[in-house]
Amino acid sequence: MKIQNSVVFVTGANRGLGLSFTQQLIAHGASKVYAGVRNPTATEIPGVVQIKIDVTDPASVAAAAEQCGDTTLLINNAGTANLVTSTLDPNLVEKARQLFETNYYGVILTTQAFAPILAKNGGGAIINVLSDATWFSIPILSPYSATKSAVWSFTNALRINLRDNHTQVLGLHVGYLDTDLSKGVTLPKSDPSRIAALTLEALENGQEEIMADAQSQTVKKSLSGDHPYYLNPTA
Ligand SMILES: NC(=O)c1ccc[n+]([C@@H]2O[C@H](COP(=O)([O-])OP(=O)(O)OC[C@H]3O[C@@H](n4cnc5c(N)ncnc54)[C@H](OP(=O)(O)O)[C@@H]3O)[C@@H](O)[C@H]2O)c1
Incomplete structure (x- = not known):
């Protein structure tokens, strides 16, 4: 799919990777970007229209889709993370439920609302923001990894x-990004603008999956080897 003249809906567009996608889409020639945000504010970016959406709320998702019937590309970017003390944390179930509402059910709700719109407009594309954590799980991030594994599975069926x-469906896998979500992490992080640009290039090249950094490439490659990364993750 070409970005030039596309009409794009981005969830979680007010900061982090979602804001980078919005900026890169305009730079790549999208004719309009619907910036899906929970709390609309004044925006000055030409070509960007803010739309209120909470991906966990079916009525909010339906109202957003209703306003954006010319969308040709959906980017399911909104996401959240939390930490548990270990896999035996008594709060793990509650914390996992919170993350699944946004990272899994939220993607499903938004996709189901927009897929008919994309079809009506010729097919278009969907980008789902996944992670290298799709394929490994460290104990303190185990609920987050579970959501990304689940949404990878949904992406493959979709x-x-x-x-x-x-409709082209592209899964984006990437390791740590320099955004609020990973602000406590001291390991190397990718620039979200670079990752957004690489992802849009992959979409234009017709790809269905992108490993956007060295870490996600290493993790993915290891899966079929004798020493899969998930047995001894270092990150
Ligand atoms: N940061 C990383 O290291 C990393 C690595 C791999 C993948 N990812 C993925 O990249 C995506 C973007 O994350 P980020 O790093 O840019 O995080 P971020 O800076 O924390 O931004 C998260 C965005 O998601 C929005 N959001 C959260 N819950 C929402 C909901 N229920 N409805 C609508 N919007 C909601 C937030 O809106 P508010 O401003 O209203 O909270 C914010 O715009 C996520 O899917 C994340 O899992 C991140």
Whole structure:
């Protein structure tokens, strides 16, 4: 799919990777970007229209889709994370439920609302923001990893379903990004603008998956080897 003249809906567009996607989309020639945000504010970016959306609220998602019937590309970017003390943390179930509402059910709700719009507009594309943590789980981040594994699974089934609609489905896998979500992490992080630009290039090249940094490439490659990364993750 080409970005030039596309109409894009980005969830979680007010900061972090979502804001980088919005800026890169305008730079790559998108004709309009619907910036999906929970709390609309005044925006000065030409071509960007803020739309209120909370991806955990079906009525909010439906109202957003209703206003954006010309969308040709959906970017399911909104996400959240939390920490547990270990896999035996008594709060793990509650913390996992909180993350699943946004990172898994939120992606499903938003996709189901927008897929018919994309089909009506010729097919278009969906980008789902996943993670290298799709394929490994460290104890303190185990609820987050579970959500990304789950949404990877959904993405793979969705891709098959939407082929008949000519909708391209691209999964973005990436390690740590320099955003609020990982502000406590001292390990190397990628620039979200660079990752957004690489992802849009991959979409334009017709790809269905992108490993956008060295870490996600290493993790993915190891899966079929004798020493898969998930047995001894270092991050
Ligand atoms: N940061 C990393 O290291 C990293 C690595 C790999 C993948 N990712 C993924 O990249 C995506 C973007 O994360 P980020 O790093 O840019 O994080 P971020 O800076 O914390 O931004 C998260 C965005 O998601 C929005 N959001 C959260 N819950 C929402 C909800 N229920 N409805 C609508 N919007 C909601 C936030 O809105 P508010 O401003 O209203 O809170 C914010 O705009 C996520 O899917 C994340 O899992 C991040």
